[in-house]
Amino acid sequence: xxxxxxxxxxxxxxxxxxxxxxxxxxxSALLRVELSEVCGTDVxxxxxxxxxxxxxxxxxxxxxxxxxxxxxxxxxxxxRPFSEGDxxxxxAVHRTCNSCWYCLVAKASTRCxxxxxxxxxxxxxxxxxxxxxxxxxxxxxxxxxxxxxxxxTFMAGGCALPTSLHAVERGEIKIxxxxxxxxxxxVGVNAVTLAAHLxxxxxxxxxxxxxxxxxxxxxxxxxxxxxxxxxxxxxxLSWVRAQTGGRGADVTIEATGAxxxxxxxxxxxxxxxxxxxxxxYTDHGDVSFNPHLDLNKKHLDVRGCWGSDFSHFYRxxxxxxxxxxxxxxMKLNSYDLENANxxxxxxxxxxxxxxxxxx
Ligand SMILES: [Zn+2]
Ligand SMILES: [Zn+2]
Numbered sequence: 001x002x003x004x005x006x007x008x009x010x011x012x013x014x015x016x017x018x019x020x021x022x023x024x025x026x027x028s029a030l031l032r033v034e035l036s037e038v039c040g041t042d043v044x045x046x047x048x049x050x051x052x053x054x055x056x057x058x059x060x061x062x063x064x065x066x067x068x069x070x071x072x073x074x075x076x077x078x079x080r081p082f083s084e085g086d087x088x089x090x091x092a093v094h095r096t097c098n099s100c101w102y103c104l105v106a107k108a109s110t111r112c113x114x115x116x117x118x119x120x121x122x123x124x125x126x127x128x129x130x131x132x133x134x135x136x137x138x139x140x141x142x143x144x145x146x147x148x149x150x151x152x153t154f155m156a157g158g159c160a161l162p163t164s165l166h167a168v169e170r171g172e173i174k175i176x177x178x179x180x181x182x183x184x185x186x187v188g189v190n191a192v193t194l195a196a197h198l199x200x201x202x203x204x205x206x207x208x209x210x211x212x213x214x215x216x217x218x219x220x221x222x223x224x225x226x227x228x229x230x231x232x233x234x235x236x237l238s239w240v241r242a243q244t245g246g247r248g249a250d251v252t253i254e255a256t257g258a259x260x261x262x263x264x265x266x267x268x269x270x271x272x273x274x275x276x277x278x279x280x281y282t283d284h285g286d287v288s289f290n291p292h293l294d295l296n297k298k299h300l301d302v303r304g305c306w307g308s309d310f311s312h313f314y315r316x317x318x319x320x321x322x323x324x325x326x327x328x329x330m331k332l333n334s335y336d337l338e339n340a341n342x343x344x345x346x347x348x349x350x351x352x353x354x355x356x357x358x359x
Contacts (some may be wrong), residue, residue, distance in 0.1 A: 010048025060131025
């Protein structure tokens with residue numbers, strides 16, 4: 001029988017349960033999980049800080065495994081059918097409708113009200129829909145991607161890679177730009193990699209903590225880093241200016257989760273520059289800024305960035321298999337299902353860069 005790690009309700013520890021194997025619908029599959037990610041979102045889910053989460057819930061929204069059973073036919077984006085035994089990952093976002101106003105008129109499918117996310121808005125009552133488990137049920141319509149390389153290679157990018165791909169895309173970084181990344185978690189470090197090696201930035205800077213994560217940011221391509229714990233806002237601002245000809249960064253990507261980082265991102269960016277906000281995935285409260293000084297007079301372009309779509313996930317999977325060396329510094333710490341609580345607390349405390357469950 002499949003085993004799942006469940007968050008029974010907000011602020012409760014994860015517990016293991018045995019559940020019956022699902023009856024497969026036509027054009028669906030059962031995935032034997034090899035690895036599933038533990039990310040900051042799971043910490044928020046466990047603490048009840050995310051809206052629309054149905055408990056009990058099996059976390060894990062980015063996973064890799066082998067197709068154990070297929071009923072009917074499932075195909076990839078090039079219409080090639082999958083076979084049992086194939087190693088795949090799949091887009092956690094399911095049921096994007098492609099028929100609502102957001103999907104068709106705004107072309108912003110990440111705001112589709114119909115979308116459901118494995119491990120976040122699908123609960124245990126919806127079936128085997130989270131990755132911290134021996135098995136995941138890939139419902140009809142789930143978009144799988146074939147993986148050529150090792151599971152670990154893909155997980156080095158993990159769920160942070162599509163998110164940061166989307167943020168870098170929103171930032172419209174130009175060749176030769178200076179890019180400032182606020183935050184040195186997986187999204188921040190991935191944004192450094194993309195900006196420095198694949199998007200043509202001349203200088204990538206990163207402000208974050210702790211020192212081990214800043215070392216990862218430098219390995220990913222940051223030319224200079226600054227520790228947030230030992231430098232206040234004024235010190236950060238003068239550091240950024242000293243690194244950017246006195247002007248501030250051309251593009252700043254905020255990937256911290258701290259509301260005050262949003263105003264700092266605006267202040268650390270040059271006049272007529274671009275700011276992308278991707279780190280405010282949960283509600284940590286309000287922050288105030290001066291609309292004249294921080295926004296209008298600076299002629300700033302400030303953009304939000306919510307989630308990611310299939311294109312980001314697909315491109316991310318291609319990139320890690322084509323250029324695995326760019327993710328070699330992304331250290332993975334693995335935990336078995338029994339130690340899911342330890343994984344959560346290590347991620348919450350920033351003791352590891354990236355944690356994965358290996359059931
Ligand atoms: Zn829609
Ligand atoms: Zn995630």
